[in-house]
Amino acid sequence: MATFLVIQAARFGDVVQTGRLLRTLARRGQVHLAVDAGLSALARQIYPFATVHGLALHGCQEHEILEKNIRVLAGWRGMEFTAVYNCNFSGLTAALCRMFAPETVVGYRPAAEGIWRSPWARMAFKLSGQRVLSSLNLVDFWGHFAHDPLPPAEVNPVAAPGGQGIGVVLAGRESRRSLPAPLLADVVRTAFSSMGGPKVRLLGSSAEKNVARKLQRLLPSKMLDRVEDLSGKTDWPGLVDAVSGLDALITPDTGSMHLAARLGVPVLAFFLSSAFAHETGPYGPGHFVWQAERHCAPCLESAPCPYDTACLEPFRSQALLRSLTLALTEGTERATLPEGLQLWRSRVDSLGTVLHLVAGTDRHAARRAQVREFLASYLNVPFVSSADDAEGMTISGEANSGHAWLFDEWLCRDTDWMLPPGRYC
Amino acid sequence: MTFAPLRILVVLPMYGGSLPIGRYCARALEEMGHSVRTFEAPLMYPAFTGLQGLELPPAQTAQLENSFLQVVAQAIWAQVQAQEPHLVLAMAQAPMGRSLLQRLRRAGVRTAMWFVEDHEIFQYWRAYAPLYDAFGVIQKQPFLDMLAETGQTNALYLPMAAHPDFHKPVALSPEEQREYGADIGFLGAGYPNRRLAFRPLLGRNFKIWGSDWEGENLLAAHVQRGGARIGEEESVKIYNATKVNLNLHSSLHTTELVSQGDFVNPRTFELAAMNAFQLVDQRSLLADLFAPDELATFSTTEELYAKLDYFLAHPEARSAYAARAQQRVLREHTYQQRMQRLLDYMAERLGPWADGGNGAHAHENADGQNAASGSPELPLPKGLTPELSAELNSAMASTVERLGLGPHADFDHVAAALRARSGVLDEIETCLLFLDEWRKQYAK
Numbered sequence: 001m002a003t004f005l006v007i008q009a010a011r012f013g014d015v016v017q018t019g020r021l022l023r024t025l026a027r028r029g030q031v032h033l034a035v036d037a038g039l040s041a042l043a044r045q046i047y048p049f050a051t052v053h054g055l056a057l058h059g060c061q062e063h064e065i066l067e068k069n070i071r072v073l074a075g076w077r078g079m080e081f082t083a084v085y086n087c088n089f090s091g092l093t094a095a096l097c098r099m100f101a102p103e104t105v106v107g108y109r110p111a112a113e114g115i116w117r118s119p120w121a122r123m124a125f126k127l128s129g130q131r132v133l134s135s136l137n138l139v140d141f142w143g144h145f146a147h148d149p150l151p152p153a154e155v156n157p158v159a160a161p162g163g164q165g166i167g168v169v170l171a172g173r174e175s176r177r178s179l180p181a182p183l184l185a186d187v188v189r190t191a192f193s194s195m196g197g198p199k200v201r202l203l204g205s206s207a208e209k210n211v212a213r214k215l216q217r218l219l220p221s222k223m224l225d226r227v228e229d230l231s232g233k234t235d236w237p238g239l240v241d242a243v244s245g246l247d248a249l250i251t252p253d254t255g256s257m258h259l260a261a262r263l264g265v266p267v268l269a270f271f272l273s274s275a276f277a278h279e280t281g282p283y284g285p286g287h288f289v290w291q292a293e294r295h296c297a298p299c300l301e302s303a304p305c306p307y308d309t310a311c312l313e314p315f316r317s318q319a320l321l322r323s324l325t326l327a328l329t330e331g332t333e334r335a336t337l338p339e340g341l342q343l344w345r346s347r348v349d350s351l352g353t354v355l356h357l358v359a360g361t362d363r364h365a366a367r368r369a370q371v372r373e374f375l376a377s378y379l380n381v382p383f384v385s386s387a388d389d390a391e392g393m394t395i396s397g398e399a400n401s402g403h404a405w406l407f408d409e410w411l412c413r414d415t416d417w418m419l420p421p422g423r424y425c
Numbered sequence: 426m427t428f429a430p431l432r433i434l435v436v437l438p439m440y441g442g443s444l445p446i447g448r449y450c451a452r453a454l455e456e457m458g459h460s461v462r463t464f465e466a467p468l469m470y471p472a473f474t475g476l477q478g479l480e481l482p483p484a485q486t487a488q489l490e491n492s493f494l495q496v497v498a499q500a501i502w503a504q505v506q507a508q509e510p511h512l513v514l515a516m517a518q519a520p521m522g523r524s525l526l527q528r529l530r531r532a533g534v535r536t537a538m539w540f541v542e543d544h545e546i547f548q549y550w551r552a553y554a555p556l557y558d559a560f561g562v563i564q565k566q567p568f569l570d571m572l573a574e575t576g577q578t579n580a581l582y583l584p585m586a587a588h589p590d591f592h593k594p595v596a597l598s599p600e601e602q603r604e605y606g607a608d609i610g611f612l613g614a615g616y617p618n619r620r621l622a623f624r625p626l627l628g629r630n631f632k633i634w635g636s637d638w639e640g641e642n643l644l645a646a647h648v649q650r651g652g653a654r655i656g657e658e659e660s661v662k663i664y665n666a667t668k669v670n671l672n673l674h675s676s677l678h679t680t681e682l683v684s685q686g687d688f689v690n691p692r693t694f695e696l697a698a699m700n701a702f703q704l705v706d707q708r709s710l711l712a713d714l715f716a717p718d719e720l721a722t723f724s725t726t727e728e729l730y731a732k733l734d735y736f737l738a739h740p741e742a743r744s745a746y747a748a749r750a751q752q753r754v755l756r757e758h759t760y761q762q763r764m765q766r767l768l769d770y771m772a773e774r775l776g777p778w779a780d781g782g783n784g785a786h787a788h789e790n791a792d793g794q795n796a797a798s799g800s801p802e803l804p805l806p807k808g809l810t811p812e813l814s815a816e817l818n819s820a821m822a823s824t825v826e827r828l829g830l831g832p833h834a835d836f837d838h839v840a841a842a843l844r845a846r847s848g849v850l851d852e853i854e855t856c857l858l859f860l861d862e863w864r865k866q867y868a869k
Binding site: 111112113114115116117148374377378380406407408412413414415416417418419420423425 | 438439440441473477480481482483484486487490491494497518519520522523545546547548549551552617677
């Protein structure tokens with residue numbers, strides 16, 4: 001029987017976003033998953049089919065690295081993995097992969113003084129050169145580490161209300177990517193009214209307790225007896241319980257958002273600054289994302305914003321709250337949004353999850369669609385676009401200039417096809 | 426259409442399935458009387474693998490790969506300068522980058538690519554097709570329209586072919602018949618559709634040859650030599666030794682095992698040329714190339730299995746199909762015919778081919794601009810008898826052609842080429858070389 005090891009050394013959200021790859025491999029053999037020890041409990045809960053290996057990776061002492069990891073690595077020594085999927089372009093995981101024959105390592109292989117990237121990983125790096133034109137969800141990027149991955153529709157359940165009220169993720173890891181408390185309060189109040197006054201669960205770590213208190217001060221007093229503040233009170237199983245069965249989750253781009261999508265909870269997400277829904281939006285059909293659209297977006301998370309987070313301004317529009325009401329009630333056909341804000345709904349096509357514009361304008365629709373078709377072709381996936389794609393294209397003011405631009409030095413380099421395919425470099 | 430012999434440079438790819446096809450093209454063009462040189466990109470391949478083996482940091486390796494391809498392009502350019510070809514014919518995946526193609530265009534050298542690939546799988550044609558003067562393809566619509574959209578309006582349908590001097594019936598020894606022979610045979614890569622389609626043949630007298638069958642545990646006992654790559658010479662023996670050669674076009678998909686695609690693969694023509702019987706899957710472009718009584722076809726796997734049994738039981742039917750297919754290939758589907766079609770098409774679209782000495786030539790100054798070239802000067806000693814002078818001039822001209830030198834080659838070029846040539850020289854060549862040495866010693 002085939003045995004696979006998947007190394008995912010990144011954060012909470014990344015572990016959840018590795019789901020398509022993991023479920024694909026689970027159909028083909030025994031799956032082992034290596035994650036940061038702090039995420040082991042979560043990984044075991046959402047991937048019960050996998051043998052989870054907790055590694056001392058982040059936020060630990062040097063002696064722990066040796067004490068904990070030696071034991072794990074000793075266990076791997078006798079495993080004879082059919083393939084090892086290294087999901088991270090990272091020296092840490094590359095070092096771990098030195099335990100394995102290079103040809104068994106998929107994704108990122110260790111090299112003498114660096115890391116080899118697979119052709120597919122190189123393609124993704126090239127895409128990042130023009131992020132605004134890419135519509136490759138990270139789940140699908142990792143999913144396609146495996147040949148012929150699980151169909152996108154089978155990765156997460158179709159999002160549907162579960163009767164347990166609204167969840168509110170108080171903030172993301174980067175404050176610049178989160179709605180400030182007054183704006184979040186407006187959003188929560190609007191959703192609360194539109195959904196008939198359900199229970200509201202505030203979700204976050206201990207670091208968000210202050211935000212939770214502030215938010216509650218901003219909410220109408222009649223709401224408060226329906227609000228349960230769970231900030232700092234949930235461990236991983238507790239978080240899974242708290243998110244399971246919600247009617248909707250209001251959130252920035254967070255790990256909890258990916259968890260909700262995994263659990264079939266409809267997501268109402270707000271993406272701004274460096275958060276880009278086409279890359280890291282909620283996976284599977286039926287989620288809504290309000291996305292900032294500005295000449296500088298999506299920006300680099302690590303770079304300071306020279307515009308004082310101007311992409312936040314359109315979120316203050318009353319039109320956003322109206323569109324939220326429409327999304328939760330009669331539908332978004334009549335939704336309108338101010339310049340700088342888009343409303344997207346997630347769907348699946350043959351490549352993976354893709355966003356469909358339901359309000360706002362998208363200058364890049366035609367080119368993004370061409371890039372997506374190109375990616376499908378690159379992966380030898382018969383391309384069947386999601387429903388209503390044509391509608392999304394007509395919204396664009398951008399002329400469809402043929403495919404030639406795709407094959408300039410951005411995506412089509414001499415080395416890509418003159419030298420043997422399939423090589424790592 | 427007939428025209429004077431042309432100087433043609435065939436640029437081979439470094440690897441892959443279009444490499445032998447490039448060699449067949451070069452041979453066919455030679456047989457047609459043209460002066461042909463091949464750019465042997467496979468010779469450069471060890472340098473590429475060497476780069477990879479140096480274990481340098483990946484970022485540096487990537488830079489070096491780019492530089493490596495630039496060196497390869499410079500080597501092609503050097504060969505162009507030496508040969509001054511009328512045509513540079515590139516096969517799919519040949520290392521002809523954008524800047525080299527632009528340089529050739531500036532120099533007035535005609536270029537063509539024979540893109541013997543599925544345009545949906547290899548998409549780089551979108552970037553490079555407009556840079557060629559002509560573009561041969563093995564698919565029709567919508568590909569031809571798509572090429573026109575990119576700006577390539579000189580695209581022609583040029584289906585695959587066979588090389589009858591190579592793809593021919595061969596007599597096998599009893600040992601060879603035992604080694605290569607089987608009731609059923611398949612030679613090719615283990616694409617997903619083939620794996621699934623062939624599984625019901627498990628346990629029969631069935632040999633699978635070729636690579637990329639790893640992980641196919643069910644058919645493992647049928648895979649010969651552990652899935653080693655089979656050379657062109659051996660493939661002829663295998664095809665000749667097999668009663669029913671399966672020819673199932675590849676597909677990456679497993680939903681439709683018989684993919685009903687358009688283009689016809691080289692194997693179809695090669696098997697036919699060898700008078701070897703094949704069962705080939707139906708393709709939309711097949712009817713243009715072969716009549717129904719020339720090739721036995723199938724459209725479903727059920728039809729494949731049924732016809733397989735029928736033809737195994739009816740050797741006379743196999744022979745009849747094979748004979749008719751062979752006649753058709755020899756009549757219409759040889760590489761010579763394809764190359765003639767390409768040259769004719771280019772003459773129609775781009776104007777007549779220049780005479781041997783009057784073609785465009787790739788003499789560029791250091792700044793890349795064309796430089797005017799004088800008429801060829803092949804100075805021979807004064808005082809020769811007219812007969813000997815004529816004989817030597819004739820020998821010089823034929824030597825120039827045989828060595829693949831351009832019309833602007835002078836005596837020094839001829840001497841240098843003779844010096845570099847391996848093997849024994851004839852008396853005229855030896856005399857010319859001797860004259861060169863003598864001049865070095867005494868003429869200054």
